[in-house]
Amino acid sequence: MDAPKPALTVRVRAADGEHFAAVGTVRSLGVHEVATETGGRVVRLYVNVGDQVRQGQILAELDPEPLRLEAARAAAGAQAAKVGLDGTRREVRRLEALVAAGAAPQRDLDQARTAASEAEQQDRGASTQAAQAARLARMAVIRAPADGVIATRHVELSAVLAAGAPMFALESGNRREILAALSGDVLDAAKIGDVAVFRYGNGSGSARLVGVSSQAAGVDARMARFAILDGAPPSGAAVELRLAGGAVNADAVTAPLSALVAARSGERRVLRLDDRNRLSAVPVTLIAVTPDGARIRGPLVPGQRIVADGAELLRVGQTVRPIPFTS
Numbered sequence: 001m002d003a004p005k006p007a008l009t010v011r012v013r014a015a016d017g018e019h020f021a022a023v024g025t026v027r028s029l030g031v032h033e034v035a036t037e038t039g040g041r042v043v044r045l046y047v048n049v050g051d052q053v054r055q056g057q058i059l060a061e062l063d064p065e066p067l068r069l070e071a072a073r074a075a076a077g078a079q080a081a082k083v084g085l086d087g088t089r090r091e092v093r094r095l096e097a098l099v100a101a102g103a104a105p106q107r108d109l110d111q112a113r114t115a116a117s118e119a120e121q122q123d124r125g126a127s128t129q130a131a132q133a134a135r136l137a138r139m140a141v142i143r144a145p146a147d148g149v150i151a152t153r154h155v156e157l158s159a160v161l162a163a164g165a166p167m168f169a170l171e172s173g174n175r176r177e178i179l180a181a182l183s184g185d186v187l188d189a190a191k192i193g194d195v196a197v198f199r200y201g202n203g204s205g206s207a208r209l210v211g212v213s214s215q216a217a218g219v220d221a222r223m224a225r226f227a228i229l230d231g232a233p234p235s236g237a238a239v240e241l242r243l244a245g246g247a248v249n250a251d252a253v254t255a256p257l258s259a260l261v262a263a264r265s266g267e268r269r270v271l272r273l274d275d276r277n278r279l280s281a282v283p284v285t286l287i288a289v290t291p292d293g294a295r296i297r298g299p300l301v302p303g304q305r306i307v308a309d310g311a312e313l314l315r316v317g318q319t320v321r322p323i324p325f326t327s
Contacts, residue, residue, distance in 0.1 A: 007320035009273060010259070010308040015252035015295050022243075022288045024180030024198070024226065028235040030173035032145050034059065038067060038136045039163035042155050047168070049153050053144040059168055060142040060155070067137040074130040081119070081126035088116035148172035151235055171235055178207050178226040178233075180241055183287045187212060187222060190243060196226060200239040205231015207241070221286070240291055252287055253302055256325065257294040258309040260286065271307040271314060272300070273322065279307070281316050 040062035047059050092112045098104035152169035155161065178198065182190070194209045207226035215222065226241065233239055260268045268286055271279045284298035300306070307314060308325035 004277065004319045004321040005314065006323050007314060008308045008310060008325040009305045009322040010256060010325040011303050011305055012253040012255045012300050014302040015254050022180045022182060022241045023290060024178040024239050024241050026176050026178055026233045026235055026237045026239060028151065028171045029175040029177060030148070030171060031151065032148070032170040032172060033166055034142065034145065034168040034170055035164055035166045036062060036142060036161050037139045037163060038062065039161050039165065040066060040140065042157055042159045042161065045155070045157050047150050049150050051150045053148060053150060053170070055144055055146050057144045058141055059144055062140040064137065064140040067140050071134045071137040078126040078130035081123040085119040085123045088112065088119040092116050142167060144170060146170065146172045176228050176233070176235060178228060178239055178241065180224050180226065181221045182224045183221050183285070186287060187224070194243060195229070196241045196243040198231065198239040198241045200233040200237050203231055203233065205229070205233065252295050252297050253300050254293045254295055255306060256308045257289055259306050259311065260284065260294055260296070261311045271311045273305040273320065276319065277322060278319050279314060279316055
């Protein structure tokens with residue numbers, strides 16, 4: 001008989017019965033994505049993350065020479081099209097006089113008018129291209145669209161960018177919100193307007209539940225939005241939200257997130273050990289991921305042992321040799 005395979009195990013703990021905790025991310029409600037319309041090589045960078053900027057301030061510059069050459073080429077094309085249009089118009093006037101005097105056939109005049117119409121279209125197209133090229137040449141200088149703080153810088157000096165490539169994220173204003181994935185059980189117990197407290201770094205604050213997305217955010221979870229009432233967490237910060245949740249947590253336990261194994265159907269389970277260290281599968285529902293681990297609900301009671309990590313490498317009915325798991 002094969003020796004029992006070693007397995008990292010842990011005892012599930014009772015969840016906090018008075019509060020429900022979730023991890024959320026702070027998002028600014030006033031973010032401007034600054035992108036380049038032209039593309040090109042970055043030759044100057046004037047700002048970095050955290051810098052305060054004013055509307056119209058220069059943030060960066062692209063190599064202007066290719067854009068100037070393109071603008072010059074387009075301007076020359078527009079000038080040539082205008083010269084061609086003037087020539088076709090003179091020819092139409094000349095043939096109109098000859099046809100009136102009976103000195104030229106009507107078909108020559110018709111052909112000249114067709115040529116003049118085509119020249120007018122070419123002239124309009126060339127003029128539009130020249131104006132667009134001139135505008136893009138001015139876009140080599142990247143300016144701040146509003147007052148604010150540089151939240152993200154996506155580019156480095158000498159990088160070659162495609163047209164439309166993002167360069168900076170500019171955070172404007174002080175309005176922020178918290179996004180957090182909440183399970184269906186929590187959302188059933190919560191209601192719009194509920195107030196949660198949160199912690200971040202060395203600070204804390206409170207936030208009000210203002211909306212829930214209709215789209216799924218994982219198995220049996222949706223994204224919830226909390227408007228920050230007080231506290232000043234920076235944009236992008238991770239916060240721990242705490243809501244009243246006695247009913248939600250009444251039969252919940254806490255276990256390491258690594259203990260959960262997802263089946264092909266999307267359902268989750270853990271492997272539980274009996275008194276003989278034999279494994280059985282226990283279906284669970286993930287309520288939330290908290291700083292203490294995964295809050296789950298299923299036919300488990302505090303103190304029962306489960307496989308803490310590597311359960312996907314084991315099988316139901318297998319006997320294991322428990323090794324205490326330390327996170």
